[in-house]
Amino acid sequence: MRAAVLLLALLPAAAQTPWRDQGLLELKATPQARLHPVPVRAVTLQPGFLKSRQDVTIGKSIPTLLTLLEEHGTVDNFRRLAGNSSNTPRRGPLYTDSDLYKWIEGAAWSLNVQPDPKLEATIDKLTDVILAAQETSGYLNTWFVEDKAKLRFQQMVTGHELYCLGHMMQAGIAYYRTTGKRKLLDGSIRFADYLLRDFGPAPKQPLLTGHPELELALAELYRTTVDRRYLNLAAYLLSGVERERLKLRDRDIAYIFSGIPFTTRTQFEGHAVRALYAATGAADYWLETGDPAYRRTLDLLWNDLVSGKMFVTGGVGSRASGEAFGEPWELPNRQAYTESCAAIAGFLFNQRMLAGSGDAKYADAMERALYNGINSGMSSSGTLYCYRNPLATTEKDRIRNPWYDTCCCPPNLQRTFAALGGYFYSTSKEGLWVNFYDNSTLDWRLESGTPLKATLTTGQPWKGDVRITLSPSKQEEFTLFLRIPSWSLGTQVLVNGAPAPESPSPNTYLALRRAWKPGDTVSLTLDVASRIIHANPRVAEDYGKVALQRGPIVYALEQHDNPGASVFDVAIDPRTPIVAEFAPDLLGGVTVLKHQGLTYSSPLDQQPLYTFSQPKASKPVSITFVPYYTFHDRGPASMTVWVPVQ
Numbered sequence: 001m002r003a004a005v006l007l008l009a010l011l012p013a014a015a016q017t018p019w020r021d022q023g024l025l026e027l028k029a030t031p032q033a034r035l036h037p038v039p040v041r042a043v044t045l046q047p048g049f050l051k052s053r054q055d056v057t058i059g060k061s062i063p064t065l066l067t068l069l070e071e072h073g074t075v076d077n078f079r080r081l082a083g084n085s086s087n088t089p090r091r092g093p094l095y096t097d098s099d100l101y102k103w104i105e106g107a108a109w110s111l112n113v114q115p116d117p118k119l120e121a122t123i124d125k126l127t128d129v130i131l132a133a134q135e136t137s138g139y140l141n142t143w144f145v146e147d148k149a150k151l152r153f154q155q156m157v158t159g160h161e162l163y164c165l166g167h168m169m170q171a172g173i174a175y176y177r178t179t180g181k182r183k184l185l186d187g188s189i190r191f192a193d194y195l196l197r198d199f200g201p202a203p204k205q206p207l208l209t210g211h212p213e214l215e216l217a218l219a220e221l222y223r224t225t226v227d228r229r230y231l232n233l234a235a236y237l238l239s240g241v242e243r244e245r246l247k248l249r250d251r252d253i254a255y256i257f258s259g260i261p262f263t264t265r266t267q268f269e270g271h272a273v274r275a276l277y278a279a280t281g282a283a284d285y286w287l288e289t290g291d292p293a294y295r296r297t298l299d300l301l302w303n304d305l306v307s308g309k310m311f312v313t314g315g316v317g318s319r320a321s322g323e324a325f326g327e328p329w330e331l332p333n334r335q336a337y338t339e340s341c342a343a344i345a346g347f348l349f350n351q352r353m354l355a356g357s358g359d360a361k362y363a364d365a366m367e368r369a370l371y372n373g374i375n376s377g378m379s380s381s382g383t384l385y386c387y388r389n390p391l392a393t394t395e396k397d398r399i400r401n402p403w404y405d406t407c408c409c410p411p412n413l414q415r416t417f418a419a420l421g422g423y424f425y426s427t428s429k430e431g432l433w434v435n436f437y438d439n440s441t442l443d444w445r446l447e448s449g450t451p452l453k454a455t456l457t458t459g460q461p462w463k464g465d466v467r468i469t470l471s472p473s474k475q476e477e478f479t480l481f482l483r484i485p486s487w488s489l490g491t492q493v494l495v496n497g498a499p500a501p502e503s504p505s506p507n508t509y510l511a512l513r514r515a516w517k518p519g520d521t522v523s524l525t526l527d528v529a530s531r532i533i534h535a536n537p538r539v540a541e542d543y544g545k546v547a548l549q550r551g552p553i554v555y556a557l558e559q560h561d562n563p564g565a566s567v568f569d570v571a572i573d574p575r576t577p578i579v580a581e582f583a584p585d586l587l588g589g590v591t592v593l594k595h596q597g598l599t600y601s602s603p604l605d606q607q608p609l610y611t612f613s614q615p616k617a618s619k620p621v622s623i624t625f626v627p628y629y630t631f632h633d634r635g636p637a638s639m640t641v642w643v644p645v646q
């Protein structure tokens with residue numbers, strides 16, 4: 001008994017956090033975490049902008065995608081290994097296991113929003129199907145079996161075995177934090193333990209994440225189990241010590257963003273999703289250890305990202321070749337690769353950086369991606385997905401599709417939308433943090449233990465009004481941190497109807513420290529004026545052009561709304577206003593931006609390629625911008641975010 005008590009005293013606090021109370025990231029015992037996410041179930045989105053995205057995710061996208069995964073053999077790939085249909089060949093590319101795991105993760109988080117015994121039973125059944133294919137050693141992958149078994153861990157750069165395990169782990173953790181059921185989690189632990197037995201620094205066999213992802217999953221497994229061996233395995237993968245043993249080429253190291261010490265990286269390069277998952281895993285490692293070399297590298301990479309490699313939509317990845325980052329300021333519009341997964345990976349990277357600092361600039365980057373370059377990834381129907389999210393298209397481009405053989409993006413979008421509430425609020429020892437503004441209720445507690453409810457009502461993203469009612473169970477002094485977005489240049493804040501003495505400034509958290517009592521209200525008026533955005537003139541594709549943003553929403557011209565001229569033949573006239581108008585019947589109800597622009601006397605596709613005098617747009621034309629995230633929702637059309645200014 002005495003020994004047991006001693007043992008408990010030695011365990012970090014995370015071990016004592018019940019599964020129900022764990023957030024998307026379990027950071028309560030994480031040394032560098034200033035902010036701690038609240039559980040997904042603690043936040044209920046109320047009818048509004050993001051709730052409608054979550055509803056379509058849960059009601060339509062998640063169920064229909066499982067049908068498609070079944071039709072394309074993703075689940076049968078597991079069943080055949082359990083002898084149920086072993087005479088059928090394996091189907092799909094070698095990474096399809098991860099698609100099912102990510103689907104389970106999304107479905108698991110959705111149960112926090114909307115309990116569904118049928119869906120829970122489906123996940124239980126799928127878990128049994130998956131685990132029946134797991135070998136007694138713990139190894140599990142449906143590609144490297146039979147005649148390909150000899151190739152296990154021989155194709156480190158392209159094999160995706162560890163990528164699939166990472167997603168299995170995250171699915172297992174999500175389901176455990178939702179239901180308390182450990183089966184899938186324990187299956188992933190068996191595989192991780194198999195790795196720990198046979199792989200690691202010499203004389204063990206070398207290991208490499210050819211597609212980083214396992215690093216962040218291992219960090220979360222450490223937080224879930226409090227077994228430091230999993231964090232150490234992540235550290236080994238990030239340490240990049242196996243370059244020689246694995247004979248990695250320079251171009252591999254650039255492409256996979258792994259294989260050399262993470263702390264020697266100075267810029268983002270190579271495959272965008274790989275690089276951003278590596279940075280996310282490294283940020284997790286820094287959160288747990290505080291290693292200053294990691295923090296320096298993370299800061300360097302973050303600045304590299306936002307100063308020259310992130311699109312105005314929050315999308316990332318400039319080149320189709322290698323699905324890769326480009327050079328700084330290489331941000332092409334129609335050719336933009338901007339995979340949905342890359343925008344999500346950037347979102348997750350910023351989530352960790354926010355947790356470690358409380359710096360609003362990270363939340364701002366999350367918001368830019370969430371409302372634009374992630375939001376565009378799923379149609380309003382919840383059945384069409386973007387793999388790429390370019391910033392310009394022609395009517396010939398087929399960007400939204402119901403299925404991709406490389407089906408990474410659809411379930412990645414699902415797990416993001418299903419768990420949205422888990423990103424909204426955080427706690428710290430100082431109080432409560434409000435990171436994003438949409439209609440929602442919070443039912444949780446302060447870190448002092450005092451139960452706290454909060455209700456947030458807003459017209460965001462279309463309107464600037466936000467009203468928060470706090471209901472702590474008793475009066476208590478704490479700080480309410482309100483994020484003031486970078487786009488809200490003039491924000492007003494009232495506490496119980498009186499102007500707050502603290503003055504809000506854009507891209508910071510406004511800290512309101514009070515003795516808060518039940519029923520206290522805070523009203524914000526965010527400045528949602530339409531804004532013209534200019535790109536750094538080094539972005540060649542955007543030179544002489546501007547984009548429009550209103551609140552968090554980035555806009556685009558789409559041909560559907562612009563019968564007067566091609567969207568590629570119009571210019572903004574800075575002398576005439578941009579008028580915001582709510583269109584309740586358009587695209588589910590959106591605010592459009594109307595403008596008296598200019599066009600050319602004859603269409604540009606009928607004019608010569610080169611002339612001695614600069615063509616001028618001088619003919620007035622009415623143009624209408626719609627939110628970028630809705631592009632092609634009404635079918636393929638010419639579209640552009642960046643528009644010349646005359």
Ligand SMILES: [Zn+2]
Pocket residue numbers: 339340341342387407408409410412
């Ligand atoms: Zn993807």
